Amino acid sequence: MHYKVLKMKRLVILGAGTGGTIMANHLKKELDDKKWGITIVDGRKQHYYQPGFLFIPFDQYKPEDVVKPIQQFIPEGVDFVNISVDKINAAQHQVVLANGNTLLYDILIIATGSEIAPDETEGMQGDEWGKSVFTFYDFEGAIALRDKLKNWQGGKLVVHITEMPIKCPVAPLEFAFLADSFFKDKGMRDKVEITYVTPLSGAFTKPKTTETLNYLLKEKNIHIKTDFAIESVDNDNKQILDYGGKSVPFDLLVTVPTNKGSQVIENSGLGDELNFVPTDKATLQSKVHPDIFVLGDATNVPTSKAGSVVHFEAEILTENILTYIKGQKLEEEFDGHANCFIETGGGKALLIDFNYDHEPVTGTFPIAGIGPLRLLKESRFNHYGKLAFKWVYWNMLLKARPIPFVKARMSIAGKDYN
Amino acid sequence: MDKIISGKNISLTDEGFLKDFAQWDKDIADALAAENQIVLTPRHWEVLTYIQNEFKNDVPLSIRKIGKSGIVDIKEFYQLFPVAPLKTATKIAGVPKPVSCI
Numbered sequence: 001m002h003y004k005v006l007k008m009k010r011l012v013i014l015g016a017g018t019g020g021t022i023m024a025n026h027l028k029k030e031l032d033d034k035k036w037g038i039t040i041v042d043g044r045k046q047h048y049y050q051p052g053f054l055f056i057p058f059d060q061y062k063p064e065d066v067v068k069p070i071q072q073f074i075p076e077g078v079d080f081v082n083i084s085v086d087k088i089n090a091a092q093h094q095v096v097l098a099n100g101n102t103l104l105y106d107i108l109i110i111a112t113g114s115e116i117a118p119d120e121t122e123g124m125q126g127d128e129w130g131k132s133v134f135t136f137y138d139f140e141g142a143i144a145l146r147d148k149l150k151n152w153q154g155g156k157l158v159v160h161i162t163e164m165p166i167k168c169p170v171a172p173l174e175f176a177f178l179a180d181s182f183f184k185d186k187g188m189r190d191k192v193e194i195t196y197v198t199p200l201s202g203a204f205t206k207p208k209t210t211e212t213l214n215y216l217l218k219e220k221n222i223h224i225k226t227d228f229a230i231e232s233v234d235n236d237n238k239q240i241l242d243y244g245g246k247s248v249p250f251d252l253l254v255t256v257p258t259n260k261g262s263q264v265i266e267n268s269g270l271g272d273e274l275n276f277v278p279t280d281k282a283t284l285q286s287k288v289h290p291d292i293f294v295l296g297d298a299t300n301v302p303t304s305k306a307g308s309v310v311h312f313e314a315e316i317l318t319e320n321i322l323t324y325i326k327g328q329k330l331e332e333e334f335d336g337h338a339n340c341f342i343e344t345g346g347g348k349a350l351l352i353d354f355n356y357d358h359e360p361v362t363g364t365f366p367i368a369g370i371g372p373l374r375l376l377k378e379s380r381f382n383h384y385g386k387l388a389f390k391w392v393y394w395n396m397l398l399k400a401r402p403i404p405f406v407k408a409r410m411s412i413a414g415k416d417y418n
Numbered sequence: 419m420d421k422i423i424s425g426k427n428i429s430l431t432d433e434g435f436l437k438d439f440a441q442w443d444k445d446i447a448d449a450l451a452a453e454n455q456i457v458l459t460p461r462h463w464e465v466l467t468y469i470q471n472e473f474k475n476d477v478p479l480s481i482r483k484i485g486k487s488g489i490v491d492i493k494e495f496y497q498l499f500p501v502a503p504l505k506t507a508t509k510i511a512g513v514p515k516p517v518s519c520i
Binding site: 165169273338 | 431432433476477478480481482483486487492493495496500501502503504505515516517518519520
């Protein structure tokens, strides 16, 4: 009798956020555990439901609604290494941990996400940071802003995007809409002037959304400043300054700082100027090394940095990793699909569905001609969809359980492209 | 909408961006620059070439990214394309305007 000694192969996932956690759950089901060991590495203890950050400043979600232990979502049989990563040595197929230990891999999945980098903008973290300059793009920032809004007496509220790309590109606009409702409900809307400042050419940049949604800004009396590329925050005079010499004064600045990929990517020399990893937009294989795959906010692929995107990517990537293991050509192609609820205030929301090739349009979702959800149209039903999604996220999405009717590849049925 | 630019019939968006990069050539760039009161110098061309390469690689553009490109810093980018530089430079380069998801 022959005994064949099989050396276990190792798949390592960096990051136990949305993408990494979903991949761990998919691959645990798909890979033969006699041949493959799966390790997931993340130095943090907590998993945040990041879409919930938007609601914390308005006290619609409590901080405890959006945070659970990371460990709770890691499937049994997957090793969770609760240590930060220092860097990846791609040539040696090796991950170096913060404590100096190393992990060898046969396949590496980078899911290290993106984070805010307020220090990229001069003066952003100056004397006014935490006094009149805030961000809701991290947990602590969202809570600090909630405390500020509780007693704020009104004035000039400036909602601002530093530069693209950012995580969840619609969130700052949703913030402006929710702020309008919030101050109306408090009976002080007349004391607040809301201005939305963007580096792009409009709050809406796609033809259909511009046509369909521009009324929202007028209806909510939100002023807009476009093509504004911030150079610095002037703390003394409480204004933001643009490279072209423009300025916008504020009493309360709610900014989305520059978003960057993880420091790990920079340490590893694997990223672009903003630490995003060059990635094939269809297969999600990295362009830096064939045994490295990337998903979610960590990639440079031209779709939104959003949870729905990483959820769809995870299905495609799982198939591609199984194909890669068999030594076959990667055939599954990600189409850039994203599907997002957009809060418009007053208990209503919109729904958008789009991909690399198709902009968001009106129509019905998820069942063509029936819905029940309406695309690019405000409704209460969409708002309940957004609130229900928190449950879906914790109970289905992270655990890679199929969500009925919602497919990784976008369907063009039921949509009005003409 | 269609427009005759340097003798060629070119398809443009409502905001004046080329719909099809394949229709772009250097004469069209000169003509679009002139409409924006810009005379293209070799420095402009270095920036335009960088923008086109990033576009071909599907990399989203931002002013900061151009500032970090090693081609120009942001101050010079503004000197070269004084009004809404990213919008103007992408238009002249024949690539789509930078957009968000909506």
